[in-house]
Amino acid sequence: MSQEQIRAALRALPIELPSWGFANAGTRFGAFPEPGVARDIYEKIEDAATVHRLTGVCPTVAVHIPWDLPPAGKTWADIAEFAKSEGVAIGAINPNLFQDHDYKLGSVCNPDPAIRKKAVAHLKECAEIMKVTGSKLLSIWLADGTNYPGQDDIKSRRQRLIDCLAEGYAAMPDDGEMLVEYKLFEPAFYHTDLADWGTSFTVCQKLGERAKVLVDTGHHGHYTNIEFIVATLIAEGRLGGFHFNDRRYADDDLIVGSANPYALFCIFHELINGNDGKTAFQTAYMLDQSHVVEKKIEAMVLSVLNVQTAYAKALLVDRAALAEMQVAGDVMGAHAILRDAYETDVRPILAATREEIGRPADPLKALATDALVAERRARRQVEPARASGAGLGA
Ligand code: PSV
Ligand code: MN
Ligand code: MN
DSSP states (O other), rough: HHHHHHHHHHHHOOBBBGGGSSSSSSTEEEOOOOOOOOOOOOHHHHHHHHHHHHOOOOOOEEEEEEEEOOOOTOOHHHHHHHHHHTTTTEEEEEEOOSGGGGGGGGGGTTTHHHHHHHHHHHHHHHHHHEEEEEEEEEEEEEOEEEESTTTTTTHHHHHHHHHHHHHHHHHHOEEEEEEEEOOSHHHHSSSSSTTSSHHHHHHHHHHOEEEEEETTTTTSTTOOOOHHHHHHHTTTTHHHHEEOOSSSSSSSSTTTTTSSSHHHHHHHHHHHTTTTTOOOOOOOEOOOOOSSSHHHHHHHHHHHHHHHHHHHHTTTSSSHHHHHHHTTTTTHHHHHHHHHHTTTTOOOHHHHHTTTTTTOOOHHHHHOOOOHHHHHHHHHSSOSSSSSOOOOOO
């Protein structure tokens, strides 16, 4: 593949940023506020727009409801307009069905029909926000599950889940997609109602064609082969997108590509393989990270660079030669093709990709001396926020 083709492919891969990754976040042991950090939906959009300005590949920002809400007197249409004025758009709408005290025993799986009704009403509210903002994605993650054997009836919970999500699905715009995210455990520790890709997949089959599986790279058991899941979901037409992040232990939500860059490369290899062999499969590429000790905008820029690095390396795989090795049963030869690509230094390609569209060759270096970012960080430390709501990430 020519360098020009690689640069074009990199520019054509949009990476969505999570609003909550720009806000102060913490663990259950505490949070450490960052001076000048984004405090409301406006400021999160400003920071997402900065990342787009520096990288050229982040045109949308996902929002989480109600972490993100328009202030009194403003509407979601106003927020979408503000995003546009900043050069970005609202991306996936993420309902929050896990923090309200009513959801202690679950949201859409709760044994109490009144609480399920409340959860469905929230799904419908988010479907309306999709219509107003022009978002095409309703991204569902549930904290539903149980902590003890016998706590609730697993079979009944599954049916409640399907029935409630079906109502949310029906409320979406006709061209909207529902992304169904799974997670092995946490906050539930005995069983989780959407625990793995198979569970999400079968639920999507019940919901309809526009329901697809969302793969969050931090949500699996250790040593799970995520690229195998990706290849399978593409083959079945049910890969809906990614929440990229990295981890060493559980759902650490660290900078993607910081701990397991080779795994990320292997995921992109399957994304290209499952498509036309030249570009990655079209799906929703999103980051889902919470930055606790690292500077938020810097962390997001680095995450984007790491995703592009993995993609560029995967694009370098000599697929014709690989196919020959595979047919010949040349195990070491086939593996060497992948390794050769992985070991290539793609930093010059990435720099050229950005310079061609008038973005800095080194976005992190540019960020360090960015006057607008410095001005905003200073202003936020003295002026009140435009809206309320800290928008803390989980
Ligand atoms: C849950 O761990 C999750 O991955 C879901 O995507 C949530 O929306 C997000 O994290 C909140 O940080
Ligand atoms: Mn996620
Ligand atoms: Mn997560």
